[in-house]
Amino acid sequence: MLEDELTEQIQPVRGMNDVLPAQITAWQSIERAARELLGEYGYQEIRVPVLERTELFKRAIGEYTDVVEKEMYTFTDQGGESLTLRPEGTAGVMRALISNGMLRGQRHKLWCAGPMFRHERPQKGRYRQFHQISVEAVGFPGPDVDVELIALAARLWRRLGIARVRLEINSLGTAEARRAYRERLVDYLRAHHEQLDADSRRRLQGNPLRVLDSKNPEMRALIDAAPVLTDHLDAESRVHFQAVCAALEALGIPFRVNPRLVRGLDYYSRTVFEWITDALGAQDAVCSGGRYDGLISQLGGESTPGIGFAMGIERLVALLTQAGQPAAPPAADVYIVVSGERASAFGLELVEQLRDALPGRRFELNLGGGNFKAQFRRADRSGAALALILGDDELARGVAALKPLRRDAGQSESPLPDLAAAIETALAATAVHT
RNA sequence: GUGGACGUAGCUCAGCUGGUAGAGUCCCGGGUUGUGAUCCCGGUUGUCGUGGGUUCGAGUCCCAUCGUCCACCCCA
Numbered sequence: 001m002l003e004d005e006l007t008e009q010i011q012p013v014r015g016m017n018d019v020l021p022a023q024i025t026a027w028q029s030i031e032r033a034a035r036e037l038l039g040e041y042g043y044q045e046i047r048v049p050v051l052e053r054t055e056l057f058k059r060a061i062g063e064y065t066d067v068v069e070k071e072m073y074t075f076t077d078q079g080g081e082s083l084t085l086r087p088e089g090t091a092g093v094m095r096a097l098i099s100n101g102m103l104r105g106q107r108h109k110l111w112c113a114g115p116m117f118r119h120e121r122p123q124k125g126r127y128r129q130f131h132q133i134s135v136e137a138v139g140f141p142g143p144d145v146d147v148e149l150i151a152l153a154a155r156l157w158r159r160l161g162i163a164r165v166r167l168e169i170n171s172l173g174t175a176e177a178r179r180a181y182r183e184r185l186v187d188y189l190r191a192h193h194e195q196l197d198a199d200s201r202r203r204l205q206g207n208p209l210r211v212l213d214s215k216n217p218e219m220r221a222l223i224d225a226a227p228v229l230t231d232h233l234d235a236e237s238r239v240h241f242q243a244v245c246a247a248l249e250a251l252g253i254p255f256r257v258n259p260r261l262v263r264g265l266d267y268y269s270r271t272v273f274e275w276i277t278d279a280l281g282a283q284d285a286v287c288s289g290g291r292y293d294g295l296i297s298q299l300g301g302e303s304t305p306g307i308g309f310a311m312g313i314e315r316l317v318a319l320l321t322q323a324g325q326p327a328a329p330p331a332a333d334v335y336i337v338v339s340g341e342r343a344s345a346f347g348l349e350l351v352e353q354l355r356d357a358l359p360g361r362r363f364e365l366n367l368g369g370g371n372f373k374a375q376f377r378r379a380d381r382s383g384a385a386l387a388l389i390l391g392d393d394e395l396a397r398g399v400a401a402l403k404p405l406r407r408d409a410g411q412s413e414s415p416l417p418d419l420a421a422a423i424e425t426a427l428a429a430t431a432v433h434t
Numbered sequence: 435g436u437g438g439a440c441g442u443a444g445c446u447c448a449g450c451u452g453g454u455a456g457a458g459u460c461c462c463g464g465g466u467u468g469u470g471a472u473c474c475c476g477g478u479u480g481u482c483g484u485g486g487g488u489u490c491g492a493g494u495c496c497c498a499u500c501g502u503c504c505a506c507c508c509c510a
Contacts, residue, residue: 120509126508127510130509130510132510134510215506264508287510312509313510315510316510337468370462372469373463376469380470387469389468405471
């Protein structure tokens with residue numbers, strides 16, 4: 001058995017991907033842009049465990065959601081405790097605020113990045129381990145923070161050059177208003193039970209609001225005639241939502257009110273929003289979130305309003321690369337070609353000296369031998385602007401040769417003590433020519 | 435969890451109605467005993483995803499299984 005497993009080709013766990021160097025610059029540019037922007041808006045990073053007690057997610061996300069019912073990576077540890085790899089970020093961050101006593105009358109603007117885990121069938125833009133940057137604002141009851149978070153996301157898209165996203169928003173009202181609406185909706189759907197398709201009948205049991213989401217065209221008429229959540233909002237939520245919409249208009253951020261936007265996690269209330277794209281196939285949500293005013297008290301903390309959103313890094317990376325931003329890792333500045341025993345030994349020493357003299361410059365020393373032809377081939381493939389040639393011949397004369405690889409110019413020599421300056425000059429000349 | 439398409443060299447792929455596995459690329463060496471990218475010559479690379487079956491003979495047909503992709507469901 002063990003032998004069989006070893007002879008099988010080694011593979012990653014299903015739905016878990018390696019991010020290879022060819023893609024890493026896209027990841028880094030997203031992470032860098034987000035980190036800088038969040039700092040500019042006054043959000044601080046928080047890091048929380050990937051693993052929490054299963055109970056936390058059940059209580060936060062909701063017992064009868066798809067995520068909790070069938071998508072969690074849950075196991076029992078050696079102590080007999082049921083633990084779960086986080087399927088989303090908010091629950092853990094709220095738990096951290098409670099456990100660390102950070103809530104008493106305090107407000108927090110936080111962000112958190114890392115992997116999430118959901119046991120779903122993988123497809124384009126959907127993986128079992130995926131990465132999110134989530135942003136949470138806790139202790140702010142008014143609509144201003146809702147708008148600022150949306151503006152923050154809009155600015156991030158602009159900075160990243162992401163254009164193919166649009167904003168949809170809705171209000172779910174307070175938990176009480178939603179409960180009242182749900183009853184009316186269930187009454188309506190029960191009255192038309194014979195027109196419901198199989199999916200909708202199933203949803204009617206678990207999460208009736210999701211019936212409104214059906215993509216079945218035959219359900220269209222029935223759904224259009226159904227009571228609309230927006231018409232059943234409590235007065236306070238209505239005012240709140242109107243304020244959000246008005247402020248978005250004032251900021252010039254385009255949006256569409258989608259009364260059928262309900263979100264899959266139970267903790268949302270009032271404002272919910274979703275940035276969607278038409279560029280990624282079926283998995284079109286790039287970033288989404290909303291208010292969760294009841295969540296903290298539900299987890300046993302002092303009742304505190306909250307709002308947040310999460311963006312899916314894999315999906316942003318896909319948008320970025322699709323928009324044709326080629327993610328080339330930075331090339332070396334100088335590739336050092338060595339020949340002969342003495343020169344090879346001295347090469348290491350020389351490059352370390354050059355790194356001292358020219359911090360920030362990218363030097364790549366030829367490693368692992370090879371003849372001149374091979375070394376120059378590597379120098380070329382490294383993308384280096386300059387080859388530095390150090391052979392026993394040069395060494396004997398106390399010089400090194402510099403050859404530009406990206407422009408038509410002759411090879412020159414420089415005495416070793418002047419080498420750093422000569423490199424800077426040669427690189428400056430190359431920069432002008434490209 | 436359901437459905438469809440697809441698994442051949444490190445990578446991209448060809449391989450006809452079954453007849454002993456190919457190209458390009460990459461890598462290495464040589465042409466140039468110290469000069470890349472271009473050009474020319476040469477070389478290495480495979481349990482044809484895995485296991486069974488049919489057949490004189492299976493990369494090719496059948497079954498199972500694993501994996502990938504896409505869609506449903508759900509979501510970032």
